[in-house]
Amino acid sequence: MQLQDIMTRRIATVHQDDRLEVVKDIFEQAPFRHLLVVDDEERLCGVITHADMYRALSPYLATDAELERDRDTLQRRAHQVMSREPVTISSGATLASAAGLMLERNISCLPVVDNLLLQGVVSWKDLLRVLIK
Template identity: 50%
Template sequence: MATRVSEIMSTRVVTIEMDDRLTIVKEIFDSAPFHHLLVIENDSLQGVLSERDYLRTLSPHIGSIGETERDSDTLQRRAHQVMSRDPITIAPEADIKTAGQLMLAHDIGCLPVMAFSKIVGIITWKDLLRAFCHDELVPQQE
């Protein structure tokens, strides 16, 4: 039987609001072991903000001796200005092969997991890799 998304997804999801500033995003990414934030408005998923999106937006001079006011102003941008819109999502009952195919087809690193229009989890490429490697290491019962 195929492994379902719900079996390997993370249910600890961190969300931010559309108008949250990148200073908040920086604090989260600096202190947390994950690389994707779900952006919501009125409890509805609007986008995904990856650490890569965030870093691409920042000036490379932030935190250096050459930092200028213009550089630090990049941290005042809002989440909705940086996030990826119209995120590809997946249902918790979908199999992980489908999740992997979606991530590859859309060149994305995570899928918000949705049930009845509510966020119930998130699955990343690392979750998939861990599951596929675990399946290879543990002999299947027949």
């Protein structure tokens, strides 16, 4: 079985200059934990995980202790917190090679890229779903 058979094709992306406020809104409304970051030509340039975003935001947001400087963390840009040069894989790769790459690089998702074009994304949960079927 190849990744093209299981990858998520409907992917959410943000642009590298989008503010963390946008990223936070997407994560709060969607059930996934990875956002792919693209440049002005829609080329993949990074990944932001749910954890990356929360590390960048003030822990005092939406609390009684919130100050202006806490709200300012929402104005940071995606490129300031994303993981750069993400590890990618092709749609024709096997599930075993994807799993091995995730374990080797200690990552939880792989953007699927063919001929420099973003095709989808596969996560460790996608691989587990196939395993239990």
